[in-house]
Amino acid sequence: MIDIDSETATAPLAGESLTRFFERDAIAVARDLLGCLFLADGIGGRIAETEAYFPDDEASHAFRGPTRRNGAMFGQPGNVYIYRIYGMHWCLNFVCTPGSAVLIRAIEPEIGTAAMTERRGTDSLTQLCSGPGKLCQALDIGIALNDRLLDREPFSLTPATPPELVTGKRIGITKNAEAPWRFGILGSRYLSKPFR
DNA sequence: CGGAAGATCCTCT
DNA sequence: GAGGATCTTCCGG
Numbered sequence: 001m002i003d004i005d006s007e008t009a010t011a012p013l014a015g016e017s018l019t020r021f022f023e024r025d026a027i028a029v030a031r032d033l034l035g036c037l038f039l040a041d042g043i044g045g046r047i048a049e050t051e052a053y054f055p056d057d058e059a060s061h062a063f064r065g066p067t068r069r070n071g072a073m074f075g076q077p078g079n080v081y082i083y084r085i086y087g088m089h090w091c092l093n094f095v096c097t098p099g100s101a102v103l104i105r106a107i108e109p110e111i112g113t114a115a116m117t118e119r120r121g122t123d124s125l126t127q128l129c130s131g132p133g134k135l136c137q138a139l140d141i142g143i144a145l146n147d148r149l150l151d152r153e154p155f156s157l158t159p160a161t162p163p164e165l166v167t168g169k170r171i172g173i174t175k176n177a178e179a180p181w182r183f184g185i186l187g188s189r190y191l192s193k194p195f196r
Numbered sequence: 197c198g199g200a201a202g203a204t205c206c207t208c209t
Numbered sequence: 210g211a212g213g214a215t216c217t218t219c220c221g222g
Contacts, residue, residue, distance in 0.1 A: 064219085087214075088214070091203060170203070198221095201219095202217095205213105208211090
């Protein structure tokens, strides 16, 4: 007898369900992404920390309208927007409504930790994906994957019941720095920085 | 066409 | 907690 738990036996978002999930306010999406299982080529874990960005938000790459770099932000909901930061790291965003996106800041390593350890050059589980640049290195995410939908290879995103969360100011920005648009799983050991 | 800033990370003190 | 690495992007002149 197969026991299917209807509460947790969710399938990856695809097609219409992907669009519905992301075609919403970026704050709602950023909160609902917490706990979701995100994989790239079958490697990843649960999203532990996110930040929301908006078109009229001075801290956002979308603030001055579409450019060569940020084109993916104005594409389909459920798109990924990947960019290089400080000349050395990659950052991963999920696109919501046009010009809005959610920065993925931390993941709880769960599947494929050996590969992540190899790519990151550290054995410390808490150091594998506890930052936007770190998780891209751990999941081998770079510009080649920019502007793709989350229901296509190599990605998969599976919804989850939202865990208890904490809120705070976004990290590393100078403009619109007071907006409380950073979200994390309450008590997670895998955050990029503690919430205060 | 130059230059400054940048949604970061690591190492050292 | 400070400083350096490293380089693309975009804005101003």
